[in-house]
Amino acid sequence: MNFADLARELDALRAGTIDAIAGAPDTAALQALEVDALGKKGALTAILRGIGGLPPEDRPRVGAVANTVRTAIESALAVRRTSLGDVELAARLARETVDVTLPGRPIRRGSLHPSIEAMTEIARIFEQFGFVVHESPEIEDDLTNFQMLNIPPDHPARDLWDTLYVDVPDRLLRTHTSPGQIRVMQAMKPPIRALLPGRCFRYESVDASHGFEFFQVEGLMVDEGTTLADLKGLLDQFAQAMFGSGKRTRFRPGYYPFTEPSVAFDVECLVCGGPGCPACGRSGWMTILGAGMVHPVVLQYGGLDPERYQGFAFGMGPERISMLKHGISDLRLFMENDVRFLESFR
Amino acid sequence: MKAPLSWLREFVDVELTADRLAERLTLLGMEVRGIEEHGVDWQNVVVGELLTVERHPNADRLSLATVTIGTGEPLTIVCGATNIVPGQRVPVALPGAVLPGGRRIERTEKMGVLSNGMLCSGDELRLTGDGDGILILDSRSPLGAQLADLYGDVVFDIDVKPNRGDALSIIGLAREISAITGSPLRMPDVEIAEVGTPVADRLSVAVEDPALCPRFVGRWVSGLTVAPSPDAIQMRLLAAGVRPISNVVDASNYVMLELGKPIHTFDAAAIRGGHVAVRRARAGERLTTLDHVDRDLDQDTLLIADEHGPLAIAGVMGGAASEVSDATTEVVVESAIFDPISIRRTAFHYALRSEASLRFEKGQEFRLARVGADRTAQLLAAWAGGRIAPGRIDTSPDEPVPERVAFRPERVTRLLGLVLEPDAQVDLLARVGISAAPAPGPAAKVTIPVAGGTRPLSTTVPAIDALIATVPTWRRDIAVEADIIEEVARVSGYDRIPTTLPSTPSPAFRVSPLGLRDTVRSSLAGMGLHEIVTHALISRQHVETWTWTDPTIPADGEEPQAGAVISVTNPLSADHAFLRQELVGGLVSAIALNRRRGQDDLALFEIGKGYGRRADRAHEWWRLGVALAGSFDVAAWNRPRRAADLHDAKGILEALCSLLGFASPTYEQLSSERTLHPGRAARVRAKGPDGGLAVSGVLGEIHPSTAAAWDDRVGGAILLEVSVRGLSGGAPAVPRATSPRRFPTVERDLAIVATDGMTSAALAAVIRDHAGQLLLSVNVFDVYAGAPLADGERSLAFRLVFGAEERTLADDEVEAAIASIMAAIVTAGARVRT
Numbered sequence A: 001m002n003f004a005d006l007a008r009e010l011d012a013l014r015a016g017t018i019d020a021i022a023g024a025p026d027t028a029a030l031q032a033l034e035v036d037a038l039g040k041k042g043a044l045t046a047i048l049r050g051i052g053g054l055p056p057e058d059r060p061r062v063g064a065v066a067n068t069v070r071t072a073i074e075s076a077l078a079v080r081r082t083s084l085g086d087v088e089l090a091a092r093l094a095r096e097t098v099d100v101t102l103p104g105r106p107i108r109r110g111s112l113h114p115s116i117e118a119m120t121e122i123a124r125i126f127e128q129f130g131f132v133v134h135e136s137p138e139i140e141d142d143l144t145n146f147q148m149l150n151i152p153p154d155h156p157a158r159d160l161w162d163t164l165y166v167d168v169p170d171r172l173l174r175t176h177t178s179p180g181q182i183r184v185m186q187a188m189k190p191p192i193r194a195l196l197p198g199r200c201f202r203y204e205s206v207d208a209s210h211g212f213e214f215f216q217v218e219g220l221m222v223d224e225g226t227t228l229a230d231l232k233g234l235l236d237q238f239a240q241a242m243f244g245s246g247k248r249t250r251f252r253p254g255y256y257p258f259t260e261p262s263v264a265f266d267v268e269c270l271v272c273g274g275p276g277c278p279a280c281g282r283s284g285w286m287t288i289l290g291a292g293m294v295h296p297v298v299l300q301y302g303g304l305d306p307e308r309y310q311g312f313a314f315g316m317g318p319e320r321i322s323m324l325k326h327g328i329s330d331l332r333l334f335m336e337n338d339v340r341f342l343e344s345f346r
Numbered sequence B: 001m002k003a004p005l006s007w008l009r010e011f012v013d014v015e016l017t018a019d020r021l022a023e024r025l026t027l028l029g030m031e032v033r034g035i036e037e038h039g040v041d042w043q044n045v046v047v048g049e050l051l052t053v054e055r056h057p058n059a060d061r062l063s064l065a066t067v068t069i070g071t072g073e074p075l076t077i078v079c080g081a082t083n084i085v086p087g088q089r090v091p092v093a094l095p096g097a098v099l100p101g102g103r104r105i106e107r108t109e110k111m112g113v114l115s116n117g118m119l120c121s122g123d124e125l126r127l128t129g130d131g132d133g134i135l136i137l138d139s140r141s142p143l144g145a146q147l148a149d150l151y152g153d154v155v156f157d158i159d160v161k162p163n164r165g166d167a168l169s170i171i172g173l174a175r176e177i178s179a180i181t182g183s184p185l186r187m188p189d190v191e192i193a194e195v196g197t198p199v200a201d202r203l204s205v206a207v208e209d210p211a212l213c214p215r216f217v218g219r220w221v222s223g224l225t226v227a228p229s230p231d232a233i234q235m236r237l238l239a240a241g242v243r244p245i246s247n248v249v250d251a252s253n254y255v256m257l258e259l260g261k262p263i264h265t266f267d268a269a270a271i272r273g274g275h276v277a278v279r280r281a282r283a284g285e286r287l288t289t290l291d292h293v294d295r296d297l298d299q300d301t302l303l304i305a306d307e308h309g310p311l312a313i314a315g316v317m318g319g320a321a322s323e324v325s326d327a328t329t330e331v332v333v334e335s336a337i338f339d340p341i342s343i344r345r346t347a348f349h350y351a352l353r354s355e356a357s358l359r360f361e362k363g364q365e366f367r368l369a370r371v372g373a374d375r376t377a378q379l380l381a382a383w384a385g386g387r388i389a390p391g392r393i394d395t396s397p398d399e400p401v402p403e404r405v406a407f408r409p410e411r412v413t414r415l416l417g418l419v420l421e422p423d424a425q426v427d428l429l430a431r432v433g434i435s436a437a438p439a440p441g442p443a444a445k446v447t448i449p450v451a452g453g454t455r456p457l458s459t460t461v462p463a464i465d466a467l468i469a470t471v472p473t474w475r476r477d478i479a480v481e482a483d484i485i486e487e488v489a490r491v492s493g494y495d496r497i498p499t500t501l502p503s504t505p506s507p508a509f510r511v512s513p514l515g516l517r518d519t520v521r522s523s524l525a526g527m528g529l530h531e532i533v534t535h536a537l538i539s540r541q542h543v544e545t546w547t548w549t550d551p552t553i554p555a556d557g558e559e560p561q562a563g564a565v566i567s568v569t570n571p572l573s574a575d576h577a578f579l580r581q582e583l584v585g586g587l588v589s590a591i592a593l594n595r596r597r598g599q600d601d602l603a604l605f606e607i608g609k610g611y612g613r614r615a616d617r618a619h620e621w622w623r624l625g626v627a628l629a630g631s632f633d634v635a636a637w638n639r640p641r642r643a644a645d646l647h648d649a650k651g652i653l654e655a656l657c658s659l660l661g662f663a664s665p666t667y668e669q670l671s672s673e674r675t676l677h678p679g680r681a682a683r684v685r686a687k688g689p690d691g692g693l694a695v696s697g698v699l700g701e702i703h704p705s706t707a708a709a710w711d712d713r714v715g716g717a718i719l720l721e722v723s724v725r726g727l728s729g730g731a732p733a734v735p736r737a738t739s740p741r742r743f744p745t746v747e748r749d750l751a752i753v754a755t756d757g758m759t760s761a762a763l764a765a766v767i768r769d770h771a772g773q774l775l776l777s778v779n780v781f782d783v784y785a786g787a788p789l790a791d792g793e794r795s796l797a798f799r800l801v802f803g804a805e806e807r808t809l810a811d812d813e814v815e816a817a818i819a820s821i822m823a824a825i826v827t828a829g830a831r832v833r834t
């Protein structure tokens, strides 16, 4: 073995390996070629083992040739590796491609019932004005449900509240949340700002706007200088919060035996905005609640001196509010519990 | 109350448009619920004059009329009516006309003759009740004029509130219009020509119970010819929603609408003995009323009776025997004041509430008894040719003086928040007929009526601070100062009330009773459940199916399920005759309804009350109910359906407990609840941070027999009902923060083979009891049954986590704990799989 032979072998290794690298089908083949050519037990090492038979002056020359061969193979490997890597990555990415237009894995979503949700929303709005929530019994007595509210037995105004009676002595199903006014006044000292949500019952046939079970929210504010003007301001704020700012509101006389003066409170028609349409009976207004200044008889039954204290009360139906707000046309939907309806309120 | 504008205009001038008037009435508290336009549905109906009326050549029962409508050739029209003669003016529906009900009139051939339109009856135009004859118009009606322009009217439907009985009348509403516009009111002229034998010589009246009949006024009218009322009257009554019957009956209805005074007319020939008593019914008395129902009379019923017995139920309904008929020639007109409460009770008792009883119930102006009798007699004379006997029966002829109500102008401002000078208040009150003036004479003090009714209150103030309001006798609703304040506000207009926000101090903070309920609601909705609201009123079958066998012990501070089921004594229907004691029945019914409608996968909850009666006291308690049915996983292309089972309900409950700061719930086998599968039900409990009972209730799969009996569609449903501390009015717990451990924990898994009847909870308890202080948690992570295990054996794999606060554990510490646990497991009769 002389220098020339070794140099030829090295050159053959270089040429053969670089050819093989160019033809390597994938990075694994490339890896194998690298090991075969440059590994510890590879061809280059094997060739250089013959270096011991050379004269010492030739040895550095062989080393130099071997280095150029190694560099050439490594750079060929690097070039080929990059191009094969690109191809393989592209293949992998192609392989991993999914139909992104398929729908997602659905998350179970529930909903909050519109009656309770409206009641909760009403409470949240009035809480901003310092009102606190109270609750009072659904099974009431005639005294609190009617008489203390200035509705004596056989009063013609009883026609406004057809009543369901129960087999508990002197008990009935409350027809409104107003008896809560009496209970709050008896339990608290002014200043009173109370909100009383809850279920009510009436002897009433069911149709698109009436039910025999429904919810109501009562409000009561009593202090030394609480005025009808305060009621007007507060309700106006409420309407803006509930139905959107800029909504016009209207105060007009109403009638309840337990308020004097009594008020009906209207908001501009949410359908037509004022000119009049079938939804508002051509008037341009929708009535959302009844209210008034607490009657002196009621204040007295609440244990308060009407010469010192005065205040207002209001009552509204969360279902009605919800119907107006969400465009629900039939009250019966609220207690039917069809999930396709409930899903509107997620 | 239906009020035709034309009728209102008889008593007050109206310049406003109908829409504007409706708005102003509404703003005055007389809410206009609807506006009907009469005559808008007469198109192309005009006034014509009959030129000739001849027999139809081919039909005996038809006539052939020629009619001019003022322009063009006379029209030939075939007509079936017999009341027409040449020279009369009649309504002519021209070809192309449309009548009420959408009926279209065309040029048609009738029995060989071409008819160029139709002559109309009052009924065809919905103007009068007469469907037989052609409506004969006033001879001054202009030829060719559109009928709608002559007879069209606007009818307001007004919601008169129960306190304003006076406004249940055309006059009363005209008064309100007068208050709006300032136009003066014109009262009807009641002038009467009296002839013949005085009424006092024909009839005597004794009121035996003056409290129930404070005033009875009677008139006697003879020489009557009963016939239809004049067309104009029929038109007016129809517009007001009252069917015309005959001139005599119409007269009383007319007075009821015009004045608000119900009137009853008796056929005088049916009154025997010339004496009438107003008295309560006696035992065993009966009366056949106008509706031809023979009625047993209750002894609280006030009657009009003659010496032979009852003639009428006072104020509620007349008797058939004394009813005015076509043969009637003489009548007694009754115009009385009755006790409102007695009338109301009687009308309810016999289920005979009517327009008349409604007006009596609200109380009547005393004076109306006299005016109503006179007005009725006057109309009977005008419409039926009656002769009015001189004088009237009047059991209480003295008219009461108007009430005086003292008020403080300063209070008006204080209550309304609207500054109004006393003079301005006086002017406003004057518009509704209330005159207010300073206290007369040298009075130094004036008594102010602050409250009336069942809690009267008055106060005395210096005369200088008060005004005395004199209230017109028709305003029976004004009795105290607040009523005067309302009148001032009403007439002034609520739009003048300023808009302010309360400036008084706020009340002290109070936990909202909705707080915890809200947290539970929103987290359950977040877990994918739909909140529902079901009826508290349920059927007997519902009660019998769903009431719990063994009531839940309530969580601390919550009400227990108490006592007997409450029933409604006057239920609307058998479906809603009882109050529920549980929530699951309603939830199951909601599942059934949704499945009937094709929705199979359901997860529902309700937070609501149960109701019960114990020792004559009513109780109400709050519960949370959950029902799952169908797939709990939302199925999709990449996820299969998976039927909800007990463990889904437990997962929900466990998440809820964790959210509310309660310990994880424990489960105990429950096989005695008859609506639940005995092998798939558990009693559940969870402790609060203080160790008290925070959650308590049951969960389970619906019993197959219960499902089959209730609704096949609900089989397999998973039910949960619990009492939760704070549901009736608490705030969610405030969580205590946990710092992350600084030292590593050690995990050990143990697979325990349990024999039949040995529960996971029991094994976990054994592990906890013998693990010492270092065990942080123990959880089941796998359950296996089958080979190589014996039948009835299960392998439960537990993961135990050990740790200490301030150090890393030594291996031997953990090994010692495991050894002690394994020994205890064996002692308990299970073995550890290795």
Ligand SMILES: [Zn+2]
Residues within 6 Å of the ligand: A269, A270, A271, A272, A273, A274, A275, A276, A277, A278, A279, A280, A281, A282, A284, A285
């Ligand atoms: Zn509208």
